[in-house]
Amino acid sequence: MADLGDTEPSVIDLGPDQKPITEDLICEMVSWTPRRVKLASDSFWPNVLQQPSGDYRNWLLVLPFPETFQNAFETMCFDVTHRVHVAENNRCCIFLNDSHSDGGKSVNRAKAWIKTVGQHIAIRDRLALSFALDYRMESGDPQKKKTVVGDLCRRAKLYEGSTSHDREAAKQLAQLCMDSLQKLTCYDSADCVVAMPSSRLKKTFDLPSYLAGKIASATGKKNLCDAVRTVKQRKQLKGLPVDEKLDALKGTVRVDGNAFQGKTVLIVDDLYQSGISLNYVAMLLLEAGARKVFGLACEKTSTNDDNIP
Known part of the structure; x- marks a missing residue:
């Protein structure tokens, strides 16, 4: 019988499948219809x-x-x-x-x-998993009032030119994220957490980084936010047309190539609009050796291509 003592055990992967991500595939993704659905409330898909x-x-x-x-x-x-x-x-x-x-x-x-x-927004993009806690506006309708999540995001963010934010709102958002991750056990195989890097080089408080840190601490997953960082300030993508967003991202984010080898990464963001930024960072992570990338956002905007307030 052969000596198997030095043989590495095979890895049995029962987690979500990850397909390749390229710039062309990200651009193609934006034209898909539909891009998101909440099974519990969206009337266009009642019979699952x-x-x-x-x-x-x-x-x-x-x-x-x-x-x-x-x-x-x-x-x-x-x-x-x-x-x-x-x-x-x-x-x-x-x-x-x-x-x-x-x-x-x-x-x-x-x-x-x-x-x-069905209580969450399932998102159609290039990530292995992609959910948002809720729409920004009730039922995804820009004419309706903000959801609880949408209002918490508004209060928790530190907007440009502002000197303060609602810390209690940020804390509540973090708890909602952790509650969702506990229910959505498809995320269990993630072994590290990162935040979608800010468009600004220096920011006294960054909501995605705060949320990623709280999630990592509560779940025991490694916090690798420092390994995905902005190296060049860029325009805020939410105000740009879709066809300009990818170009605005290029060269502004750097991923530590040694940090993600073989890892399944959870990216946390406060806002999901077109998904270009999240999928672009996911592409960089895969190029750096990550095995899979999951996404979790707090709020999903009403549309994919413009900035609904």
Whole structure:
């Protein structure tokens, strides 16, 4: 028998799948429709779990896109026998293969998963996972009032020209992030946390960095915010047209190539608009040796291409 004492054990990866990210793929992503959905409240997608019909005996989930949803389901419901089919219209169909014979087990698991995931904004982008806690405005409608998360973000940020921010609001946001991560167990495999680097070189208080630090401390994941940093001040992207955002980012962020080898990285940001900045940093992390990149934002704007207040 061969001596296996010096053989490195193989790594069994049950976490979310990570596909490549390039500048061209980021630009393509911006044109996708839809880009986000909240299953619990968005009326355009009311029937996720569908009963058997015709000759087919099993239940299935029909989701608006495979990005985020497929990885989240396969990680959180890894013990549910299923088959995934992505239709031509990019609808993600997850067939519960044993639902006709398991006494309701797989259907109940699917219902619990829908309830958990459905309270968050699932985002369609190039990351392995991408969620936001909530919309900025209720139901994602810019004509409605701010959500609790949207109001907390407004109060917690240190805006340019301001000298103070609401520390209690920042603390509450951090707790909401940690509550969501505890429920969304698809994030469990992340082993380090970083913040989306600020557009400014010097900032007395940076909300994403504060949130990333609190998450790292509470979860025991390594805080690697210092390994992803702004090296050149840039314009704030939220006021730029989509086709100018990627160019504005280039050369302004540096990633420590030695810090992320083989790691699964969670990027935290306060705001998700087009997602170009988050996906650009994710691309840099993958180029630096990261295995996967997850994203978690506090608020999702009403649209992907302009600055809704």
